[in-house]
Amino acid sequence: MPTTIDTAFLDTMPANVAVQFFDRVAKTPDAEAFRFPRGEAWESVTWKQVGDKVEALAAGLIALGIEPEQRVGIASGTRYEWILADLAVMCAAGATTTVYPSTNAEDVAYILGDSESRVVFAEDDDQIKKLTDHRAELPHISKVVTFDGKGDGDWVITLDDLAELGAAKLAEEPNVVKAASEAVTPDQLATLIYTSGTTGRPKGVRLRHKSWVYEGEAIKAQKILDESDLQFLWLPMAHSFGKVLLSTQLACGFASAVDGRVEKIVDNCAAVKPTFMGAAPRIFEKAYGRIQTMQAAEGGAKEKIFHKAFAVGLEVDRLKREGKSVPLPLKLQHGLFDKLVFSKVRERFGGRVRFFISGSAALNREIAEWFNAAGIVILEGYGMTENSAGATVNHPDRNRIGTVGPALPGAEVKIGEGDEVMLRGPHVMEGYHNLPEETAKTLTSDGWLHTGDKGSLDADGYLTITGRIKELFKTSGGKYIAPPAIESKFKAICPYAGQFMVFGSERNYVVALITLDPDAMAGWAAENGMEGKSYTEVVQSDEVHKMVSDYVDELNGRLNRWETIKKWKLLDHDLSIESGELTPSMKVKRNVVEDNHKALIDGMYA
The missing domain is CATH 2.30.38.10 (Luciferase; Domain 3)
Structure with a gap:
């Protein structure tokens, strides 16, 4: 039986994320808060240093005219500055609108326009360009603050410029950030996260301060993590999973090593030696x-x-x-x-x-x-x-x-x-933005x-x-199929699998589209006399076809008769975020894949 956990913490939770953050700074000012790569080395900062920096940036946002619940966009990959920006928005009583760095310019303009964002943190010149190209559609944006890009002294300023604005504001009004933070109510809007939904325009999910505070405090109440832990944080902070891990850090007080480069995860784990990490399957x-x-x-x-x-x-x-x-x-x-x-x-x-x-x-x-x-x-x-x-x-x-x-x-x-x-609970959204x-x-x-x-x-x-x-489907023989269960089985059997997508709604048998992992296949090619050949050449070879066929046969041996894969095709490319076939959080957009490869799927039923 699961142990019953005392829920008394619900009555003593901090009122909002800003108070939760400043409570953490006050509790362990000299403990390590974050470490992050600077060149080849890792730089470390204490909670006190983070608190001072966040206060200056929050004061800078207030100086730019940000009022309670007004939206501030962050268009950047996961990095230490993303966290500084988000905490500054919370402490200025604004609301963060998250934007994946991989989002195309049209969708960025839609998200920032729909959210009426007033200020945007943009990671670099590439992210700035998406904004300048659509500036006419974004009349609400008064300032762009860049982490690595070039400022223009007018519309685009640097993070240091914002901190200087904040320092001047704090010199005039030393309590301006403290007052803004303490005035935020638990039900106030904290974050607008646009779901990279697998269909249609993204929807803005309105999440309140109490939801984020609750997430961290509920993990803390389970005594899973404490100040002695070290997290490795690479997940997209634009995704709600990343935000939960930040709230958990504020509640529990452990340090986080932050680097969003996916290709560096295993190397970074070996270097950082974390005690835990959040990840997608x-x-x-x-x-x-x-x-x-x-x-x-x-x-x-x-x-x-x-x-x-x-x-x-x-x-x-x-x-x-x-x-x-x-x-x-x-x-x-x-x-x-x-x-x-x-x-x-x-x-x-x-x-560790x-x-x-x-x-x-x-x-x-x-x-x-x-x-x-x-x-x-x-x-x-x-x-x-x-x-x-x-x-x-x-x-x-x-x-x-x-x-x-x-x-x-x-x-x-x-x-x-x-x-x-x-x-049901304190974590449930207020609703969808502008979509009653x-x-x-x-x-x-x-x-x-x-x-x-x-x-x-x-x-x-x-x-x-x-x-x-909506992903469950019925064959023309009346049998229900749950694609994720079959798809994950194949990935456990075939170490070269990239994606495995099952189709067959209202058809008389089940078929699959398969992609192979480019990194794994480079290793396979080197061991099988095909080194130097392109990914497409490798996966189109008879040898690879035979190998995949054996794995599909093994899969079919573990399935019910009506679930078995009767025909399959190997795609000559892996799915990508850029092609629109994967969401930024690496989920397959099944309907996009089906549309893109309709002729191939139909051909398997010809």
Whole structure:
């Protein structure tokens, strides 16, 4: 049974994110708050240093005329300055509008126009250009503040320029930021996050101060993290998952190493040696695939030892899960394999990871069990932008693989009509910006949020997600298919998989489009006499086709007859954010992929 967590914290939560931040600065002023790359080295700052910088930037925003709840955009990748900008907006009583750096200029103009943003933090000259090209459509924007770009002394100023404006404001009115922060009510707008929805124009989700404060305080109440922890933070801060991790840091007081470059994650983990990290399943799939292919390349005795180690690790975990004792010979074997194999897997992530938190899409159970066998716990959680990202999460001491855990303390989950997951609590949005009809469809009159996800609850309140209701389809034979379950199975079987997309609505059998991971395939090409050939040449080769065919056959052996993949096609490119086939948080836009490859899919039914 899950332990009941005292919800008294709900009555003593800080009133808003700004107060939560200044409370943290006052509590541990000399402790490390953030570290971030400067060239090849990592630079570190204390909470006091962050507090001083944020106060100056917040005063600068007030000097620029930002009033309570007025929107301030941030168009940047994840970096220390993003966090400074966001905290400054909170402390100036404004509301942050988040923009992914990969968003195209037209959508940037739409988001900043719809939100009526007054000031925009723009990472560099590329982000500035998106604004200058659409300046006529953005009459509300009075100033652009750049992190790395060039200022023009007028419309575009630097972060240092903003801090100087703030210093002058604080010299005149020393309490201006403190007064603005303390006046913010729990129900005031804190953030507008535009969902990179898989259909249509993005919708602005209105999230209140109390929602973010609650997310951090609810994690703190579970005693999962404390001031001794070190987070590695790479997730897009434009995504609600990134914002939850920031709120959790303010509540718990640990330090964060910040670097949003996805290609540097594993190298950075080895250098920083974090104790935990939040990630999307794609990161774990890629790491799993890479380790598997490296072992296969080694071959011989090393590969045999590797596979034997994981067979033992998985068996030990199974016995523990079932409450059975581990026989001494197995225990001794496990200890040996821990030294020989598992410790090396842990070392890839720095060797100190207590757990990872996985969210934003479903994690395959086999992959979760594989990491667990190596002594790397992955706590799967669940939520969406509309409930500030965190609704349920597993606990390190009570982790049920295959579930997304119980509701956060102080929040509720229930299963509604058609097995739809429903959420209620302080984390639920105020509504969609300028879209009252959409809000009415999504929120019930008594505060329940329709998630659009299908799921079930066990006797202890642990939630299992089956998939998006609108992604489930029925074959012409009347059988229901849940694509995510099949797709994640393939990724666990095939270490070279990029994406695996299942189709077959109202058709008489199921087909798939497959992409392979370019990094993994570069390694495969080098080992199979195709080094130097392009990705397209490699994946179009007979050898690769045969390899993928074997993996599809293996997948089909694990599926119900009506789920099996009768035909499949290998795409000559991986999906990308730039092509519009992936959201910035790496979710597949199924309808875009289906439209883009309609002829290919139809051809499999010809």
